[in-house]
């Protein structure tokens with residue numbers, strides 16, 4: 374990572390945010406998550422393969438450290454989901470990285486059946502290598518919040534119903550809360566001979582936050598609630614990353630009239646919705662709404678580009694970087710048409726700016742750096 378971001382993250386500006394000192398444990402996870410972890414371990418024990426879903430924008434930061442020993446000891450496929458939001462030029466480097474760790478890995482888009490079918494092909498291939506005494510094999514999906522586990526399981530459900538219109542009940546003794554007591558768990562059948570079932574409930578893993586920057590990346594990707602970290606801090610971090618990478622300088626000649634032809638309405642209710650960027654009178658998102666957002670993106674890009682191209686300071690110097698970010702914040706407020714006097718103006722600017730990033734309108738990104746393969750661990 375570029376020095377400037379590291380420094381600014383260490384400083385008070387982004388540093389104090391409810392993470393315990395020295396990183397490590399975090400004090401805001403609800404207690405039921407610990408109980409859930411025990412249940413996940415039990416289900417993992419009876420699973421023959423695990424699909425670990427991670428966010429393709431943070432292939433390492435979206436891993437759960439505590440469970441890694443158990444996960445890497447199992448037959449595992451890592452699905453880097455939301456590949457549509459991740460930089461396609463960097464993705465092959467990550468594939469090579471996981472390959473060098475001898476870890477099966479596939480980048481996917483959980484909303485695309487074609488993409489999910491490729492993942493299921495790999496799962497079947499891995500399981501058929503296994504000379505099994507079991508007539509039924511189980512696959513479990515795990516991952517930290519918001520990486521797309523439910524979206525993936527939904528797509529798997531659809532594919533399973535196409536392949537086996539009459540879904541049979543899964544027959545396999547599974548774990549219960551007490552030793553020797555079995556319990557029904559449900560799944561979708563995706564293959565025959567041997568029968569392969571994907572469990573219908575994903576395992577929600579607690580994110581690991583060894584340092585503040587990992588926390589900020591997880592927040593940016595939506596795995597940690599915005600309210601825990603604060604929208605403004607997340608937006609400042611994003612600006613620090615964009616500036617130190619020089620990203621806004623590439624926006625000079627960009628034309629944002631490229632949303633044409635994109636589906637405007639869908640039944641889904643995504644968490645980060647472009648509709649939230651429209652003035653109230655314009656909802657729902659129709660053609661004129663799409664135009665409005667395209668223009669907004671251009672304005673936002675200009676709000677970042679102009680201060681950066683006029684910038685005389687050093688991006689390595691945290692005070693300079695802070696001044697630049699402050700100028701961009703002011704420019705963003707105008708670009709996003711947020712009245713100067715609005716009491717929550719900075720939060721509103723941050724929310725809208727984050728929505729643009731999270732919906733991919735500022736371009737595809739990968740926030741983690743590919744580790745040096747010579748000391749690679751997955």
Ligand code: GDP
Nearest residue numbers: 455482483484518519520521522523524643644
């Ligand atoms: P979970 O918490 O891991 O179960 O995550 P969800 O399945 O609820 O997905 C979280 C958000 O990410 C939802 O708004 C999904 O629509 C969105 N999402 C899931 N998969 C993808 C993907 O491949 N691409 C994009 N762009 N969004 C996705």
